[in-house]
Amino acid sequence: MKYLSEKIMKKITWLTSICTVLIFNQLIGQQNVLIEAESFIDKGGWVVDQQFVEQMGSSYIMAHGMGVPVSNASTQITFNNKGNYHVWARTKNWVPGNWDAPGQFKILINGKPLKHNLGLTPEWGWEYAGKVKIKSSHVDIQLADLTGFNGRCDAIYFSKSKTPPTNSKSELATWRKTKLGEATSPETQKTYDLVITGGGLAGCAAAIASAEQGLKVALIHDRPVLGGNASEEIRVHTLGIYGKYERILKMIDTKHYPNGSSEAKYDQEKRDRNVKSFKNIDLFLNWRAYDAVSENNTIQYVDARHTSTGERIRFTAPRFVDSTGDGWIGFWAGAEFSYGRESADTYGEAWEEWGELWSPEEADNFVMGSSVLWQNEKTEDVHEFPQLPWAIDVAKEHKAIAGEWYWEFTRNDLHQIHDAEDIRDHMLRAIFGSFANAKKLEENKNYKLQWVSYLVGKRESRRLIGDHVYTFNDVKNHTKFEDAVVEEIREVDVHYQKHLKDEAIPDFLSKAIYYQTEKYYVPYRSLYSKNINNLFMAGRNFSCSHIGLGGPRVMLTTGQMGAAVGLAAVICKKYDINPRAVYTKHLQEYLDLIEKQK
Amino acid sequence: MAMGFQEQKKPDYRPMFFSMADEWKDIESDESIFEFSVKSSDTSLTTEIEHQVRLLSNSLGEPRLFFSEIETSVCADGECKLANIKVYWNLLGNYVGYGTYDKYPLTKFEHDPFEKADYQKLHKLLLDDNSVLKRRKMSDLIDKIPVSLSNINSKDLDGISGATKKEIKESVVKGGLYSCYTIWHLVHGDAKKKIRKNLETIGADDLKEYFLYSLYKDYQIYGLKQLSQADFRVHSKQIVSIFKSTNALTRTYILKKLPTDLYSEKEITNQLYTMFPGVDLNSKTLLINKLEFAAPDAIEILAGFLDNMTKNQLKHYLKYLEENTLRITNTMKRNLRKVSKDKNYAHSYLIDAFLKTNK
Numbered sequence: 001m002k003y004l005s006e007k008i009m010k011k012i013t014w015l016t017s018i019c020t021v022l023i024f025n026q027l028i029g030q031q032n033v034l035i036e037a038e039s040f041i042d043k044g045g046w047v048v049d050q051q052f053v054e055q056m057g058s059s060y061i062m063a064h065g066m067g068v069p070v071s072n073a074s075t076q077i078t079f080n081n082k083g084n085y086h087v088w089a090r091t092k093n094w095v096p097g098n099w100d101a102p103g104q105f106k107i108l109i110n111g112k113p114l115k116h117n118l119g120l121t122p123e124w125g126w127e128y129a130g131k132v133k134i135k136s137s138h139v140d141i142q143l144a145d146l147t148g149f150n151g152r153c154d155a156i157y158f159s160k161s162k163t164p165p166t167n168s169k170s171e172l173a174t175w176r177k178t179k180l181g182e183a184t185s186p187e188t189q190k191t192y193d194l195v196i197t198g199g200g201l202a203g204c205a206a207a208i209a210s211a212e213q214g215l216k217v218a219l220i221h222d223r224p225v226l227g228g229n230a231s232e233e234i235r236v237h238t239l240g241i242y243g244k245y246e247r248i249l250k251m252i253d254t255k256h257y258p259n260g261s262s263e264a265k266y267d268q269e270k271r272d273r274n275v276k277s278f279k280n281i282d283l284f285l286n287w288r289a290y291d292a293v294s295e296n297n298t299i300q301y302v303d304a305r306h307t308s309t310g311e312r313i314r315f316t317a318p319r320f321v322d323s324t325g326d327g328w329i330g331f332w333a334g335a336e337f338s339y340g341r342e343s344a345d346t347y348g349e350a351w352e353e354w355g356e357l358w359s360p361e362e363a364d365n366f367v368m369g370s371s372v373l374w375q376n377e378k379t380e381d382v383h384e385f386p387q388l389p390w391a392i393d394v395a396k397e398h399k400a401i402a403g404e405w406y407w408e409f410t411r412n413d414l415h416q417i418h419d420a421e422d423i424r425d426h427m428l429r430a431i432f433g434s435f436a437n438a439k440k441l442e443e444n445k446n447y448k449l450q451w452v453s454y455l456v457g458k459r460e461s462r463r464l465i466g467d468h469v470y471t472f473n474d475v476k477n478h479t480k481f482e483d484a485v486v487e488e489i490r491e492v493d494v495h496y497q498k499h500l501k502d503e504a505i506p507d508f509l510s511k512a513i514y515y516q517t518e519k520y521y522v523p524y525r526s527l528y529s530k531n532i533n534n535l536f537m538a539g540r541n542f543s544c545s546h547i548g549l550g551g552p553r554v555m556l557t558t559g560q561m562g563a564a565v566g567l568a569a570v571i572c573k574k575y576d577i578n579p580r581a582v583y584t585k586h587l588q589e590y591l592d593l594i595e596k597q598k
Numbered sequence: 599m600a601m602g603f604q605e606q607k608k609p610d611y612r613p614m615f616f617s618m619a620d621e622w623k624d625i626e627s628d629e630s631i632f633e634f635s636v637k638s639s640d641t642s643l644t645t646e647i648e649h650q651v652r653l654l655s656n657s658l659g660e661p662r663l664f665f666s667e668i669e670t671s672v673c674a675d676g677e678c679k680l681a682n683i684k685v686y687w688n689l690l691g692n693y694v695g696y697g698t699y700d701k702y703p704l705t706k707f708e709h710d711p712f713e714k715a716d717y718q719k720l721h722k723l724l725l726d727d728n729s730v731l732k733r734r735k736m737s738d739l740i741d742k743i744p745v746s747l748s749n750i751n752s753k754d755l756d757g758i759s760g761a762t763k764k765e766i767k768e769s770v771v772k773g774g775l776y777s778c779y780t781i782w783h784l785v786h787g788d789a790k791k792k793i794r795k796n797l798e799t800i801g802a803d804d805l806k807e808y809f810l811y812s813l814y815k816d817y818q819i820y821g822l823k824q825l826s827q828a829d830f831r832v833h834s835k836q837i838v839s840i841f842k843s844t845n846a847l848t849r850t851y852i853l854k855k856l857p858t859d860l861y862s863e864k865e866i867t868n869q870l871y872t873m874f875p876g877v878d879l880n881s882k883t884l885l886i887n888k889l890e891f892a893a894p895d896a897i898e899i900l901a902g903f904l905d906n907m908t909k910n911q912l913k914h915y916l917k918y919l920e921e922n923t924l925r926i927t928n929t930m931k932r933n934l935r936k937v938s939k940d941k942n943y944a945h946s947y948l949i950d951a952f953l954k955t956n957k
Contacts, residue, residue, distance in 0.1 A: 097944040122947050352794075355819070356847055362854045366880070412850070413883040413910040422909070491733065500847045503878055514733050 031160035034179040035077065037061045037089075037143065037153040038308045045070025046143065049152070050222050050288050050307040051456060052421040054328075056124045057172055058090075058154050059288070059307045063105060065148030066449040067385060067432070072108070074142040079134050086162050088126040089118045090154040094425050095390040096122035102390050103151030108142040109134075119151045125167045126157065134158075149388075150428060150454070186303055186312035192218045192282070194569045195302055195315045197289045198323035200228025201238060201555040202539035202562035204252045204275055205245065206321050209566025209597070211278040212248075215573060218315050219281055220304050222288035223455075226271050228325065228539075230254050230555050232264040234457045235373050236405065240556030243487045244594050245563040249556055251275070259405050260373035262451065287313070289324070292332040298533045299333045319534045319569055319579070323562060326417050327462035327541035335532040336465040339415075340365040341546040349472040349547045354513050357496045359472075359547055367546060368459040368495045369410030369510060370420070372427035374403040376435075377450035385439040385448070388432055395433025398506045399440075401447050403431060408459075408495060408510035416461045424456045430508040459495070459540065459553060466543030467580065468525035475520040475551055483583050484521035485564040485594060491516050492551035515550070522552055524590070527565050528579035536565035536579055567593050609667070611654070613686055615721035616695035618814065621662045622686065627655040628665070631796060634788040636670065647671075651687075651789055653800060660808070661689060661800045664793050668784060672705070672777045679709055681777055685785055689805065691793035692816050693724045693785045706773035716771040723769050723778055724785050730765040731782050739766065739775060811836055819848045827857045834860060838869045846878035853884040858891050867893035874903045882907065886914050894925065901930040905943040912945050916952045923956065 038048050038059040046061040053059060063070045087109070093101040104119045107129045114130030121127050145151055155176075157165050166175050176182075194210050196203045199221025207219040229236045230253070238253045251274035257263040276283060284304065291303040301316045322329035327337055344350035344359040351358040360366070409426050410416065416423065431452055438444045473479075475492055492515040498505040526543040529535040537543065538561035540553050552558065571582045571590050582590050611622045631653045635646040647670060654663040664687040671678040681704055684697040698704060703711040704720070712720070723729060731739075770778040810821030810833060818840050830837065841852050853870075860866055871892065874885060886907070889896055900915060907915060919926055938949035 095944075096947070098942045122944070355823070356851055360854070361823075361851075364850075364854070411883075411908075412880045413908055413914070419910065499878070500850075500880070501845055503845060507879070511728060513728065516733060 031081065032179070033077070033079070033085075033158040034176065035075065035141065035156045035158075036180075036310055037073070037155055039310060040073045040075040040141075040143070042074045044073040044143075045145070046073040046153075047454060048286075048307055049454065050286075051424070053288060053290065055418060055421060056154070057169070057176070060090075060152050060154040061143070062150055062152040062454065063103065063143075063145035063148065064150055064452070064454045065145060066452050068148040069145040070148065072142040072144050074140060077139045077141060078137050079139050080137060082134050082136070083160060084131060084133050085158040085160060086131055087114055087129040088157045088159075088164055089129050090124060090126050090157070090165075091119050091121075091152055092124045093120050093122050094150060094152065095429065097390055097393075099389040102147060102149040102388070104146040105151040105153065106144045106146060107156060108140075108144055110136075110140050111142075113144065117146065118153070124154065126164045128164065129156075132158075149432070150425075180310065182310075182312075186314040188312070189301075189314040189316060190218065190282070192216050192315065192317045193573055194218070194319055194321065194566075195317040196220065196321040196323060197302055197304075197329050198228070198321075198325060198539065199223070199226040199275075199283075199285075200323060200325060200539055201230055201249075201252060201559040203228075203321065203323035204271065205248055205559040205562030206323060206536075206538055206566035206569075207275060207281050207562075208248050208251060208278065209245070209563040210569045211281045211566075213567065213570040213593075214280070215566075215570060216280045217278075217282065218284060218317070219275070220284045220287045220289055220302070220315065222286065222307055224285050225268055226275055226285075227252065227254075227268060228555075229457050230264075230267070230271075232262075232268040234453055234455050235260050235264040236371070236457055236555070237261075237264075238556050238559070239554035240488055240490050240552075240560075242556060243560040244485075245560050245597050248563050248597060249559045252559065253556060260375045260403055260451075260453075262375065284313070289328060292320070292329045294333040294532060296533075297334070297531055299329070299535055302329060318576075319536065319572055321536045321538060321562075321565055321569070322464060322541060323537070323539045325458060325461060325540050327464045327537065330464040330529055330532060330535055330537060330541070331462060333532050333535060335529045335535060337462045337541075338465060338545075339462050340367060347469070347471040347473065347545050347548075349545060351472075351513075351515070357500070358494060358513055364412060365415065366412045367410060367416055367461070369408040369497070370416060370423050370427070370459065371405055371408045371457040372403070372424060372431065372453050372455070373405075373407070373457065374431050374435075374452040375450050376401045376447045378446050379448060380446065382445045383439075383448035385436055388429075388436050391429040391433030391436060394426060394429040394506070394508065395437060396506055397437060398430075398434045399438040400434040401438050401444055406495075406510045406512075407431070407508055408497075409508045410497060411507065416458055420456050420458070424454065427456075427508060428452070428454070430506065460546070460549055462541055463544055463549065464535075464537045464541050465530045466526045466528055466537070467530055467583070468523050468543060470522055470526045470542070470544035470548040470552070472515075472545070472547040472550070474522075474548065475515070475517055478518055478520050481521055481523035481525075483524040483587055483591075485524045485527070485591075486522035486552065486557060486560040487519055488522070488552055488557045488560075489517070489519045490551060490554060490557070492547070494547060494550040517551070520551065522557075522561065524564060524568065524583055524587075527561055527568070533578045533580075536568065538562040538565045563597065564594065567597070610697075611665070611684075613684065613695040613697040614717060615697075616686065617721075617725060618663075618688065618694050621656070622654070622695075624656045625654045625662070626657040627659065628652050629655075631664070631800075632792050634792055636784055636787065649784075649789070651792065661805070663688065663694070664691070664789075666789065670780060670784060672780045679705055681705070681781065683781060685789075687785075687790065687793055688814070688816070689793075689797065689800070689809075690816055690820055691790040691797075692727065693790075696721065696724065696781075696785075704774070704777055706771065706777065707775075710773065712771065712774065712777075716774060719769075719771050720774070720778060720781065723771075723782060726769065727786060729782055729786075730762055730769060731779055732786070734766075734779075736776070736779055739779065810840075815844055815848060818844060819851060822848065822851060822855070825855075830855070830857050831860055834866060838866065841870065842873055842876075846880050849877055849881040850884055853881060853888065861888065861891050862893055864893040864895060867896050868899065871896045871899040874900060875906045879908060879911075883911055883914075886911050886918070889915075889918050897922070897925055898927055898930055901933045904933060904937040904949065905940060905946075907945070909945045909948070912948055916948060919952070920956060
């Protein structure tokens with residue numbers, strides 16, 4: 001077993017704080033200091049949010065208190081150079097408008113608050129917190145949440161100059177690297193037989209399947225727990241069938257609890273325990289990949305960064321699996337991909353009964369949306385919940401005390417990857433606003449919010465293109481591909497926003513269109529990249545059309561994909577071949593290996 | 599076998615609920631078009647019951663409705679009772695209303711008659727072509743519906759489908775699940791498919807304009823989907839009129855399909871872009887995305903509606919301005935300056951930034 005345990009993590013955190021101090025010592029001459037908020041030693045009640053690094057530049061910490069201010073985050077820094085410093089925080093007002101900003105906080109230096117509240121400016125940028133006189137070398141820094149409603153802080157900057165740091169997105173990354181003294185390449189390099197990025201059901205299954213056959217595997221996942229949408233952090237139960245991988249998938253699946261149920265934690269414990277039990281899986285929890293570089297259409301390495309400490313590792317391997325959901329590895333490496341809804345004619349996927357809601361005459365970007373689940377608790381006591389002017393625009397008159405899968409948001413000016421933070425925040429406004437509305441009713445006085453996810457549960461984003469693009473026709477025709485490695489009987493369901501038909505309905509509620517079907521199959525050729533020679537994909541970013549995704553997007557099916565590519569990687573290693581050659585040269589041996597998994 | 603209206607006694611067409619205007623009032627011709635069969639839900643019988651679907655046409659001989667007088671068994675716990683209803687579909691096979699017979703009220707569990715509100719609820723359920731009942735078997739529903747809504751909370755949802763249970767409970771008549779289920783599937787089953795198939799035989803081509811110029815949303819989008827590129831020009835006035843009154847689904851369809859040469863005409867552009875504040879957000883996105891195809895006025899019209907834009911829409915619009923600075927008029931500049939100071943508009947800071955870099 002080789003994963004980064006709590007103990008090791010603490011050690012890394014301690015080492016990082018030492019490193020940080022070293023950096024400060026070096027930077028004192030420059031009379032400024034940058035502290036990444038996510039590297040705070042004690043996060044208090046703040047949570048690390050790594051979901052939007054590609055858009056806003058970094059992991060950050062967020063005061064997700066569901067209306068109750070969270071406990072302070074704190075860290076200790078050694079200043080060698082005493083004197084007056086100006087202090088800025090990189091933050092944002094996540095609901096700009098003519099009301100008090102919902103997520104406000106203050107910075108405390110040695111227990112004393114700086115002058116200005118923070119979280120007031122639209123868009124990510126540096127806000128001036130105030131001036132402080134550093135009198136001793138040991139400085140305690142705290143973030144004090146004032147509102148309980150998702151204040152967020154990316155970084156804190158101390159400078160003897162009154163010039164604020166850059167807000168230019170293009171300059172910021174370089175500025176940050178310079179301030180942190182970061183080298184171009186990661187300090188550490190690790191080599192594996194297979195590097196899997198994304199620890200959802202697909203990634204976990206790929207890791208188990210390949211590790212069981214003796215491969216040395218790295219599983220990189222950007223959250224503290226495994227499972228992605230099935231994790232206790234998002235809480236969608238696994239649907240679909242096990243296909244030929246029941247034994248493997250039962251190590252990581254969930255019971256059929258209601259979406260959003262706290263029962264998710266039991267399956268979480270099972271999943272994490274099982275994956276960690278494999279000696280040849282190196283599990284990198286809280287590591288987020290940020291680059292993949294290919295030469296001659298072959299990925300050379302994947303670079304990842306720890307979501308709190310900022311430490312970096314370069315992962316090299318002959319083959320890689322992209323199970324990130326958003327197809328990031330393929331995207332960085334130059335893999336062909338698609339996004340959006342194809343025109344009905346592209347693959348002949350029209351369904352007259354549902355017309356534009358199913359497959360449009362002209363292609364567009366109106367993909368299925370993301371969900372943020374939430375749950376209440378009914379107690380003996382009366383609980384107050386504030387009225388929230390900043391949430392009413394979204395929630396309107398809608399009243400609710402819990403969410404479900406159909407709390408889903410997509411809109412044609414929003415991209416499920418690039419605008420994911422806005423989508424998540426829109427859902428938070430929908431949730432808090434609808435709950436505030438429901439709390440006006442006497443019958444709900446004993447309810448309080450028990451849990452609101454802050455992670456975006458995505459259904460659809462980039463789809464990497466393989467040798468075969470899986471479509472609705474493959475479902476309708478029940479095509480029994482010679483390389484069928486995934487099978488499913490679940491109906492195809494594709495969602496649409498209810499307010500497309502009735503504008504009186506809030507924009508965050510969806511409806512499903514179901515296509516009932518007999519068994520259908522996904523071919524292996526949809527699970528490796530068409531143009532990147534050593535890239536597998538598994539999960540919602542597999543090679544399919546928008547409608548093709550409608551059936552096999554659920555997690556036991558994506559888990560099957562993971563197990564299938566994990567086993568394909570075994571054949572690849574045995575013959576030192578790329579994924580395509582498993583199909584062209586060793587298909588029978590591969591299928592035989594799959595049969596043995598039952 | 600077709601049966602002419604003259605050969606039978608004129609039935610009572612009066613519906614109890616009807617979601618169209620008053621098409622049922624002017625019926626001069628009533629002919630049997632086809633039959634559809636439904637398996638009896640009475641398990642003691644193995645037969646399929648045949649129902650006749652009739653086409654109702656008006657005094658001008660124009661087809662207007664499909665109609666069926668249905669007698670079906672509704673069974674609960676092995677005990678069955680007959681339900682009699684008159685069902686109305688529009689020409690596309692979409693349910694539009696139903697009626698009952700005074701002698702035969704619909705019944706609930708233990709054969710209590712429907713209350714007034716129950717009939718209303720049934721109509722609402724039947725109008726939902728994507729009802730939660732659609733993909734369920736009756737056997738899935740028995741014993742799985744919570745007794746009351748108050749039982750549905752986070753702690754006692756038992757798994758399979760808490761959300762679904764709640765939805766079923768909310769959409770069916772209390773105590774009338776069997777009746778609702780049976781009738782919904784009758785209305786949205788085979789008959790609907792056969793009506794759609796029959797559309798060609800009743801002269802769909804002649805009806806094209808009727809659909810396009812009707813007030814009904816399903817007819818309108820069907821009519822729009824039948825148009826050739828040239829037809830768009832012929833019917834442009836009606837298309838703009840539909841755009842004004844319809845839902846987001848049809849509006850976005852129109853914006854995608856309007857031929858470029860028509861879209862760029864000053865009059866069409868003006869009409870479409872003037873409606874900007876009143877249309878849904880998805881249509882707004884398309885209007886902004888299609889600025890390059892619109893007549894030059896569009897850019898200035900939108901400058902008057904800046905505070906109706908989402909963040910991304912505004913960004914897109916400002917980017918367009920940046921690429922077309924010569925087209926920025928003084929009026930537009932005034933509007934930009936005004937909205938950049940508007941505290942009630944969440945994204946005014948973007949305009950402020952734009953003005954600073956584009957002085």
